[in-house]
Amino acid sequence: MCGIVGYIGKRQAAPLLIQGLSKLEYRGYDSAGVSIANNDKLVIEKAVGRLSNLEAKLNENPVEGHVGIGHTRWATHGAPSDVNSHPHYNKDMTISVVHNGIIENYLHLKEWLTTLGYTFRTATDTEVVPHLVDYFYKGDLVEAVMKALDKIEGSYALGILCSHEPDKIVAVRKNCPLIVGLGKEENFIASDIPAILSETRDIYLLNDDEIVVLTKDKVDIMTREGLPIQKEVYHVTWDAAAAEKGGYEHFMIKEIHEQPKAIKDTMTSRIMPDSDEIKLDDIKLTAEDLKNIDKIFIVACGTAYHAGMVGKYVIEKLARIPVEIDIASEFRYRDPIINERTLMIVISQSGETADTLAALRDAKKQGARVIAITNVVGSSVAREADDLLYTWAGPEIAVASTKAYTTQLVALYIIGLYLAKLNGRLSVEEYREIRDEMLLLPEKLEKLLEQKEELQRFASNNHMHRDMFYLGRGLDNAVALEGALKLKEISYIHAEAYAAGELKHGPIALIDKGIPVIALATQEDLFDKTLSNIQEVVARGAKVFAVAFEGHEDIKKTADQVVFIPKTMPLLAPILSVVPLQLLSYYAAVERGCDVDKPRNLAKSVTVE
Numbered sequence: 001m002c003g004i005v006g007y008i009g010k011r012q013a014a015p016l017l018i019q020g021l022s023k024l025e026y027r028g029y030d031s032a033g034v035s036i037a038n039n040d041k042l043v044i045e046k047a048v049g050r051l052s053n054l055e056a057k058l059n060e061n062p063v064e065g066h067v068g069i070g071h072t073r074w075a076t077h078g079a080p081s082d083v084n085s086h087p088h089y090n091k092d093m094t095i096s097v098v099h100n101g102i103i104e105n106y107l108h109l110k111e112w113l114t115t116l117g118y119t120f121r122t123a124t125d126t127e128v129v130p131h132l133v134d135y136f137y138k139g140d141l142v143e144a145v146m147k148a149l150d151k152i153e154g155s156y157a158l159g160i161l162c163s164h165e166p167d168k169i170v171a172v173r174k175n176c177p178l179i180v181g182l183g184k185e186e187n188f189i190a191s192d193i194p195a196i197l198s199e200t201r202d203i204y205l206l207n208d209d210e211i212v213v214l215t216k217d218k219v220d221i222m223t224r225e226g227l228p229i230q231k232e233v234y235h236v237t238w239d240a241a242a243a244e245k246g247g248y249e250h251f252m253i254k255e256i257h258e259q260p261k262a263i264k265d266t267m268t269s270r271i272m273p274d275s276d277e278i279k280l281d282d283i284k285l286t287a288e289d290l291k292n293i294d295k296i297f298i299v300a301c302g303t304a305y306h307a308g309m310v311g312k313y314v315i316e317k318l319a320r321i322p323v324e325i326d327i328a329s330e331f332r333y334r335d336p337i338i339n340e341r342t343l344m345i346v347i348s349q350s351g352e353t354a355d356t357l358a359a360l361r362d363a364k365k366q367g368a369r370v371i372a373i374t375n376v377v378g379s380s381v382a383r384e385a386d387d388l389l390y391t392w393a394g395p396e397i398a399v400a401s402t403k404a405y406t407t408q409l410v411a412l413y414i415i416g417l418y419l420a421k422l423n424g425r426l427s428v429e430e431y432r433e434i435r436d437e438m439l440l441l442p443e444k445l446e447k448l449l450e451q452k453e454e455l456q457r458f459a460s461n462n463h464m465h466r467d468m469f470y471l472g473r474g475l476d477n478a479v480a481l482e483g484a485l486k487l488k489e490i491s492y493i494h495a496e497a498y499a500a501g502e503l504k505h506g507p508i509a510l511i512d513k514g515i516p517v518i519a520l521a522t523q524e525d526l527f528d529k530t531l532s533n534i535q536e537v538v539a540r541g542a543k544v545f546a547v548a549f550e551g552h553e554d555i556k557k558t559a560d561q562v563v564f565i566p567k568t569m570p571l572l573a574p575i576l577s578v579v580p581l582q583l584l585s586y587y588a589a590v591e592r593g594c595d596v597d598k599p600r601n602l603a604k605s606v607t608v609e
Contacts, residue, residue: 002100003029003072004178005195006159006169009186009216013037013068018055020188020195021070025051025598029072030080034058035087035096036068037166042096046085066216067166069159069189071098079123087161088127090134091119094163097133099126100191101155101176109151125154133160141165142213142226145172149211149224155354159189169214173206177352177379180204180212180219182233187214193236194395201236205378234378250596252398252490256582257449260442262403263575265392266410271417271435276428278418282388283371285343287422293343293369296323299331299359300347303401303485304408308347309478310574311412317571318420328355332362340367345415348372349396349404351379360384373411375404389415398597400489402582405482409575413438437569441576444566448576452583454563458516458545459587463491468516469507470497470581471537473530476520479574483518483581490599491589500533513541518581521548521555522565522573534558545584547577 003024007016017034032054033046043063047053051072071086087096103109106125109132114120118131132148133141141162155175162168171178171189181188181196181203188196189212193203204221206212210229213220221229248254270279296315298308305327312323326336328346332355338344344363348356351374360370360381372385375393382388391407417434420426462468468487470480480497487495498507500519511517517537521530527548534544535558546559549567556562565576589596 002191003195004069004098004100004157004159004189004191005071006069006098006171006189006214007186008067008167008169008214009183010066011186013065014058014063016199017068017070018051018058019198020190021051021072023194023197024072024190024192031073031082031085032071033073033085033087034063034068034070035089035098035161036063036065037161037163038063038065040163040166042089042093042161042163044087044089044093044096046082046087048080048082048085067161067169069096069098069161069169076102076125084122084124086126088122088124088130090130095130095133095137096161097126097130098159099129100157101174103128103152103156104154105152106154129158129160137162137164139164141168141170142211145170145211146224146226157191167215170211171206171214172209172211174208175354175357175380177350178206180206180214180221182219185216187216187219189214194397197236202233203236204231205234207383208380249590250398250586252400252402252586252596255396255398255403256579256586258394259403259406259579260445260449262391262393262407263410263445264442265394266407267414267438268392270414271438273436273439276431278414278421280389280414280418282390283415283418285369285371285387285422289369290419290422292341293321294341295343296321297331297336297338297342297344297363297368298323298325298347299328299344299356299363301328301353301355303405303482304347304349304353304356306478306482306485307405307408307412308345309481310409310475311345311347311416313475313478314413314416314571315419318416318426319423320425321419321423326359328353328359331355331359338363338366338368342366342368344368344370345412346370346372346381346385347374347408348379348381349375349401349408351376351381353381357381357384371415373408373415375407399599399602400486400585400596406575406578410438413572434569434571437572441568441572444568444576445579447566448579451563451580454561455580455583456587458561459584459591462516462543463493463588463591465516466494467510468493468495468518469510469537469542470495470518470520471500471503471530471533472497472520473500473526473533474523475570475574476500476523476526476530476577479578479581480518480520482578483585486582486585487588489602490585490596491592491594492599493588493592500530503533503536508536508540511537511540511542515542517542517544518584519544519546519559520577521546521552522577523570524549525570527552531555531558547580549573
């Protein structure tokens with residue numbers, strides 16, 4: 001959500017800021033702006049809409065300067081507009097600020113600053129920050145920022161420039177991601193690695209309440225009280241090309257095709273064909289520890305929540321431990337029963353999801369042990385959890401998650417197997433059977449991706465519908481929910497998923513002639529019941545697209561169109577069955593002319609509540 005880039009060095013700042021912001025477009029935004037130190041003044045340019053609008057302004061009126069901050073905004077306070085765009089500034093434009101997050105007490109601060117003679121141009125919460133820094137500024141920008149932070153409540157990543165001290169950028173983070181990129185006679189700030197990866201691979205991962213002062217020759221990191229902090233350099237090992245389209249029309253279709261490799265990478269070194277050991281270097285949970293656990297919570301948002309629904313089924317089936325699955329944004333407010341006998345598994349692609357982080361912190365305060373599943377090394381979730389399992393999906397740029405979801409599933413299967421082995425609920429023979437099938441999934445997924453023409457045909461014939469319905473039982477129901485979410489996210493078609501057995505309890509009233517229904521039928525023990533539900537909607541005129549295992553030819557007699565997925569254990573079916581639903585959503589969005597990678601109103605990383 002929102003994007004920050006900052007540069008200080010010998011090169012012209014404007015092109016580097018635009019380049020960096022373009023790498024953050026996937027995060028979602030509705031306007032963009034830059035502030036560049038030019039001699040003894042700050043030059044600020046903003047534009048509502050796509051980044052290309054800002055780039056056109058800068059091409060028309062070039063701004064020279066070697067120090068600058070830039071921002072892509074996703075509106076929270078105040079409608080998208082030029083004036084509400086970042087950077088924001090003080091009255092005489094000597095201080096400018098870019099901000100991700102929310103200043104929770106901005107109304108109180110705004111009222112107080114107004115009594116002191118400050119005037120506000122925007123409807124944003126961010127504008128209080130440059131005025132606060134201005135109020136405290138007495139010739140030392142760092143000191144003024146420290147005093148301003150004492151007044152601010154909320155979440156923030158801030159980049160701050162001052163025309164009186166044009167040789168530095170001051171930045172700070174609290175509950176919002178921010179990194180520092182290290183170069184030769186130049187340095188950077190950014191809200192995510194892809195923004196600066198073409199310029200440097202050496203970065204500092206900032207923690208909450210750390211202040212950083214960048215000049216072209218050095219980077220100083222300190223506490224809110226000004227005490228120096230020594231930090232290790234993190235070297236990014238993945239290639240910048242991983243964050244490029246690589247010949248594909250959209251990031252989403254590229255990332256769908258990257259799933260076989262992502263799944264294989266997530267399994268590599270954890271489960272191996274010639275070993276009965278599960279190696280989880282960053283999970284230290286022992287058999288003795290597990291004896292003292294009587295309940296597991298899985299907490300996540302959006303797509304990660306749908307992965308958690310599969311995880312609940314898998315862990316309960318394999319390890320026989322009670323599992324509750326919760327939406328993170330609701331979890332804290334229902335006063336859940338948590339204690340030292342609770343194990344929490346949090347799932348977050350970015351590792352910065354605000355509601356998931358808040359649930360993690362609340363659980364730890366109450367004595368729970370926390371395992372984190374995340375894709376981002378050094379993220380807040382990764383640092384704050386007791387145990388950690390990375391999903392090696394590589395950078396996921398499209399807002400709609402695909403490979404992050406399937407690697408989260410793999411991580412949950414691995415954890416389920418690990419817990420079941422720890423408490424003795426899984427025999428060696430049972431473990432080997434599941435392990436061997438999991439190791440075959442990348443190859444089977446490659447085969448499944450070859451059927452994309454079938455999905456294109458269904459999308460071409462049905463993309464004009466306003467509504468679609470998804471049905472499934474057991475694990476198929478969890479996958480149906482994810483499929484419906486994908487369709488809503490990128491094609492803007494209204495989609496609902498239902499447990500197929502619930503049809504007669506209300507939803508069947510919505511089935512009308514010609515309405516598309518996507519039915520999943522991969523659970524062998526529920527196949528006949530699901531087939532019966534499919535027949536019920538067909539009898540009411542629905543057009544059915546079905547997903548089933550190879551060999552279930554009978555389903556062709558009922559469904560209008562079928563994609564057969566390679567045979568595997570029903571327990572593992574979600575990793576395969578979700579892929580046709582991802583492709584269906586993608587092709588429907590393309591047919592409708594939607595902005596597939598950057599759907600309206602959505603952000604990749606939701607760092608505010």
